[in-house]
Amino acid sequence: MNSLQINYWLKQHWKLLVGVFFGILILGTIIFQIVYPNSRMLPNANVDGVSLGWMKRTDAAKKLDDLYGEQTLKIYFGKNEAAFQAPKMSEMGIAVSNEARLAAISYPFYLRIIPGSFLWAGTAPKEDDMEYVYDKKKIETYTQSKVGDGCSIEPRDATLKVVESQLQLVPSAPGGECDITQFQQALAQVKPSSDSEKNKVTISIVEKPAAVDDDRARELATTLNNRLKEPMNIAVDKETDTIPGRIVMGWLDFKSDIPPESLKDSDIKAKLAFSVNKDRMKVYVDTNIAAKLIKEPGVSKVSTLDFKETSRVNGAGGREVDMDAALASVEAYINNKTSTAVAATRDVGPTMQYTRTYTPTSNGMAALLAQFAQDNPGTYGLAFTELSGVRNLRQASFNADTPFKSAGAESLYIAYAALMEQRTGVIRTVDTIAGNRNYTDCLKALVQRSDESCRTGFYQVMGHKTTTARGAELGLKSTIFAGKDTTTSTNDLHKVVTGFAKNQIARVEGGQQLLSYMEADQDNGGIGKGVTKGRVAHMVGESGTFHNDSSVVYSTDKGNYVLTVLSDGSSWEKITDLTKKIQALRQQKMGPNDR
Template sequence: MARGYSHNRTIYNQKRRRRLLSWIQHNYRLSLWGAVGVVAIILSTLQVVVMADRMPLFFVMDGQPVGGQSVAHVSSYLDNKYRQAAIILQAKGSQQQLASIQADALGVTASNRQRAEQAVTPLWLRMVPTSALWARWLTPTTRPQYHVDTAQLSRYVTDTFGEDCKIQPQNASLRVDGHKLVVVPSKQGAECQTSDLTKALGAARPSIQQPVRVTLPASPLQPSVSDTQAEELKRTIEQRAQGTLVVRAPAGERQVTIPAHTVLGWLRFATPKDSIEVTLDSAASEEFLRTQVAPLIGAGASGRSRQAQLDYSATRQAVVDYVTGRSDTIRAAVQSSRSTQPSTTAGSDEKLSALLKQYTEGKKGSFGIALTELSGKRRHAEYNGTKQFTSASTYKLLLAFSVLKRIEAGQMAWGDQTEGGRDLAKCFDDMIVLSDNPCPTAIAKRVGISNIQKDMVSLGLNDTNFRDMQSYKMTAGDLAKFAAMLANYQLPLKRESQDKLLGAMRRNVHRRGIPAGSNGTVADKVGFIEDYLHDVGIVYGTGGGTYVLAILTQGSSWADIADLTKRIEQLHTQQ
C-alpha cells in the first residue's frame, strides 16, 4: 500500500515539473523579466541597507582608494594622513628647501568627517539597481575642514626657529660611506620675521597627494662652505688616500703601513666656521697607533727603553696633514716621558662638576647634566646625573638602538610598512631628524616596551625606565653613556648601523640647544614636551677634541642650554 502511494507521488511530481517547464518555454520572456525583477529587488535592498554609511564602490578620495569603507574608518584614516602631510618651507625667490615640517607639529589638522558623509550615495540613488557600481561618478568631491591650533603653531615657531626667526644655513661637508667619501651638500638659510613665518605656516593647507610648499618672505643666508669647496677637499683626500699610507719613525728607516680604507674610516669632518675641519677619531684610531705605531719609538739602537713615548694627538694630526695635502710625509711624533698614553676611560673632574653645579644655582628650573670627554684628558662630570626626568623625545634615540638590533637579527626589515604609508627606513629617519611622533609610537608597540627595557639594561642604562606608561623616564648620565658608546662605536651593533644613527642625528633639524652653543659639529637628539627641554649630543671638531654632553631640564630654556654648552666647551678646550 505504502509502495503504491510513493510511486503515485513520484509520477505526480514529474508531471508538475513537465508542466512548469512547458509553461516557461511558452512564456520565457515573462520568466526572464521576473528573474531580473527579483535580482533587482535583492540588489536594491542590499544597496539601501549595506551602503547606508559606506563610500561608493571603487571610490577614490584624495588619491586614496576608500571604496566600500565606512564613514568612520575613512574619516579617521584621512585625518591621520593629513596630520602626517609634509609642508615644505622655502625662501622667496628660491626653490631650495629650508625645512620639511609635519602638519601636526604645527597644530594644523584636517577634519574629513563631513566630506566622508557627503560622499555616501543618497537613498534615492541606492534604490536604483546596480547604482553601487557606478554611483562614484555622481559623487561630489569636497575639501576637508582645516583647523589651526595657534598656540601650538606659535610655540613650534619659537622653539624651532627662535625669537629672531633665523634658519641657519648648513655648510657643505664630507662623510664616509663604506670605503668612499661623499659630499654632504650645503643648504641655504634665511632670516625672517617671526610674525611672517607664523602667518605663512598658519595659512598652509596640507595635502596628502603631494607636499605643500610655503614661500617665506625672507633674506637668504648663504653657507660659508660651498659644495665646490667640499668637492675639492674630497678630490685631495682621494688622491692621497690610495693603497696604503706609510707612517715613518721620528728618525731612521723604521716604518709601518696603514690601509687607506682604514684611514678613511677614522676621518671625521666638521664645519665650525668657514672651512671643513678634518680630524681623526681618537677612539677608532687609538688601538692601531698603540699596537703598530708606538713600537716605532719604543726602543733605541742599544735596545734599552728610551725616555720617550708616542704623542698620539700630534701623530693623528700628521696623518690629517698628509691626507689633506698639507705635508708630504707622515712621521710619528714623540712626547716627553712625563706625558702618558691617553686613558681609555673617563675620569671624574671636580672643576667641571663644580661649574655644572655653580651654573644651575639660582637659575630657573631644574637640571640634570652629564659631560664625557672622548679624547684628551677624558674627563667626566655630572650634576644630578642620576635624576630622572620625563624623557620627551630623547627616548627615540634609545628606541633606534632596539630597531637596529632587530634589523641585524632579521626580525625587522627597512621595507616593513610601519605607519601611515611610511616604511621602517622612513620612520627611523623621521623620528630622529624631525622628531616625528606617530612613527616611534608604532615602532615601540611592535618591538614591545618590555623588550626595549631589556635592551637598555643590557647596555648598563639602569636608571632608564620604559615601564612608566604615563611618561618614559631618562637620566642625563644614561643618555651621555649611550651617546659615548655610540660615538666610540662600542654599541653591540655593526659599524654601518651605528653610522646610520649618527648620520640621522647630524641632520636633526632642532638646533637651538647644544648646537647653538657649540663651535663644533653636533650630532644630537632633542626632546621637548610641556616644560621639559632636553638635548643630548656628540660634539666633534672642537679644540679639546670630541665630547658628549647631555642636558635635561624642567622649567628652563633653550637659551640656558646653549649658554651652558658654550661655557662647558670653553673649559673643555683649555687642556
C-alpha cells in the first residue's frame, strides 16, 4: 500500500481511529483506577487545605498530625483581650491522630469503573472525625512552668509604644490567680482546628488589677506627644541643630514607677515613667552629631627605664561626646525644664605611647612584668625566678598574691597529693580513678593535660580534707579547693613549680616524675611558644577568659628559670609575647654588681 492509498484510507476511516484512541484511553483509565492501591491517597486528595495527592495514607496522616502539632493555641485569662501565650500544640502535649480518619476515605469499585473518577472521588473527611490525643504529663509540666503550682498570673501594666510619629497606648491587662487543675483540664479538652481563629481557650481567674492603668499611660502619652510634636533643639558646639520628635520618641524606654509597700495607703499612686535609652541615643549621635564635636587627641611619647620616666613629649588633648551629660540634657528638655538640649562634650587626654627599656636586674624584670600588665588587656598575676646562668639570680613578681580561677592548673597540687597518698599506701597503683583508668594513667593525664575526669576522680578518692592538708604541706596560702571554682594565686603556683624544679618537693616520693610529665606535655602554646632555645616543662590551665601557665624553662644559652602567668581576659598569644620580652631582657649582659 503506497502513501496515496494510506492517506485515502485515513480520510475514509478517521472517525474509527478517533473512537479507537478514546476507547483505549478510557480502558486504560479504568484499568489504572481498578488497580490503584488503597494504601495511597488519590491524586487530587486535599484534606483541611493540605495537598496529600499520591501519598501513602500513613505518610499523609503523619503530615497532617505534624501540621496540627505546629498550630498555636491562644491562651486567655479572664477578660484579657491579649493572649497570655500562644504556644504550639505539640509543646503542651496536645495532638491529633488522622490515621483512622484518612483510612475511612474509600474508593469503591463502582467508582473505579467510572472513567476519570480518580480525579474527583473520595470525600474529604470532617475535622470532627479526628482522634484527639492528650499527654497529661506534658500538659502538667507546661502549666506548672508557666504559672507555677499556685497558677498565678502577673498583671501587665499599661505602657506606650511609638506608632509612626505618635506614642500610643499598649493597654494594661489584669492578672490574678486561677485553679491549676481547671487550667490543665481546659487544655485537655482543646480540639485543634485547621482554622487558627478557633484555636483559643479562656481560663477564668480571680482578677488582680494592673498597678499602672490605661488612664495613667494616656496622660503620659498626651504630655510627651505634645512636647515632641515639634523637633527638639539641640546645641551642637556653637550651632543649634534640630532632631525630629519621632526620633527622640524612639529613644524612650517606659517603666512602671510603683511606690513602696509602706506608702500603699497614701495618695501616691503608681505611674508610668520614661527614661532615655543611652544606647539608642548614641547610635543617632554617633551618626549625625559626633563628627561636629569630636576632636581627636594627640599622642604623648614617653620613654622609661625600668620604673623611671626618662623623657616625655606631651601631645595635645582632644574632645569627645559626654553621653551621660547629653542624655541628662535631653531628659531635661523632654520634661520641659529647658528649651534646648545640649550635646555636651568633655576633654580627653592624649594617647600614651611608651618606649620601654629595662636594665638586666631584678628591678628591671619587675618593671617589665608590671608594665606588661599595664599595657595589655586583661588582669595578670606574674612571677619570675631565675635558677641558673648568672652569678646573681634575679626574681620579680607583680600582683602575685591575688587569687585567680585556677582553671585546671590546680592539677599539679592534686597530683602531689595523690603521689603522697600512694606512697603512704592509701591509694594503690591498680586503683581505678576515672572510668577504666588507674592511678598511673590518671596521674600522667592529670599533669600532662589537666584531665578533668582524673582531677575529679582523685579529689573524690582523697576528699577535701586530705587534699587541703597536702596543699598546706606545699605552703599554699591563697588556694581554695572548690572543684571547678578552685582559686589559686601566682605565688602559690610559682612556689610549687619552682620547688619541683629545684627538686625540693617530694624528693624521695617521686616528685621528679611529675616534672617529667610536665615536660612531656607537647602543647607548646603560651610560654613554650616564646622559648626559641631550650625546652619547657609546664603546667597549664584554661577556662573561659582564664589562661594560666607556669613553666620551668631549660634555656640552652642563658640558664634556667621559672615563669608563672595567671590571667583573666588575656590570651595565649599575649603570654607568648611576655615570654619573648623576658628572653630578650635575659640576653642583656649583667654588670658585676647587678642583682
